[in-house]
Amino acid sequence: MSSDDHWSAVEEDTQASKLARKSRETPFVPIGVAGFVAVVGYGIYKLRHRGDQKMSVHLIHMRVAAQGFVVGAITLGVIYSMYKDFVKSPLKTGTKK
Structure with missing residues (x-):
């Protein structure tokens, strides 16, 4: 039995660590969700004060x-992803040997 075959509780991902990792990988998804929740909250608040609308x-x-x-938010995420992939770390062109 090798050292990689044993189970360790430290390696187990919790829901919070998965969410934190995904938020670091795609930061605009939580921003989009937060914005959606904010607009819905504002809409519910304004529902009582909408006047004659x-x-x-x-x-x-x-x-x-x-x-x-x-x-x-999705558009900004795609632009950020393209920037990260093509501008920040462009593909290396070279000859195959």
Whole structure:
């Protein structure tokens, strides 16, 4: 039996460590989720103070705002990923031997 075959509790990933690792790999996903939650919270708050605006119009505005924030976060994430892959560490061109 080699030293790699034994089980260790230290190597086990917890939900918090998985979330932290994924957040470091793709930082714009938690930003998108937080923005979505913020827009929904703001929408719920404004629901009571919407004045004479119809409920359906209010909900459509909040849906568009939440979707816009998430799409913006995804777009920024893709741009960041492309920057990281192509500008920060460009592919090395060379001849194969």
